[in-house]
Amino acid sequence: MPVIWKTAGLLVLSNVFMTFAWYGHLKNLASKPWWIAALISWGIALFEYLLQVPANRIGATELTLGQLKIMQEVITLSVFVPFAMFYMNQPFKLDYVWAALCMAGAVYFIFRS
Incomplete structure (x- = not known):
């Protein structure tokens, strides 16, 4: 499997954990004290780091630091929008489309040769 696909797959999974x-x-812990939410969030974030660190190490074998960062940001938006809409019941906003177009421009500029 190509490095870029391994990296992207691990980053998608890590972003799912990080978004949660x-x-x-x-949504889930709104009635709990902030420190309980923080401890639970840190526990979830551990899994994000267990995926994100290898993703960046694998990606760094063929991608530049800038390419890794833009890939991360595009994946973050791609994970966040469905999370916001389907899990957090937020309405779709046209701003998501404009943000995605800006990210497409960033991808173009950072990956062009």
Whole structure:
């Protein structure tokens, strides 16, 4: 499997964990004290790091640091929008489309030769 696909796959999985760690407590633990939400979020974030660190190490064998970062940001948006809409019941916003177009431009500029 090509390095870029291994990296992207691991980053997608890590972003799922991180999105839940950062925002899931707003829905699931809203009635709990902040420190309980923080401890649970840190526990979830551990799994994010167990996927993200190898993803970046694998990706760094063929991708530049800038390419890794832009890939991460695009994946973050790709994970966050469905999370916000389907899990957090937020409405779709046209701003998501504009943000995605800006990210497409970033991908173009960082990956062009």
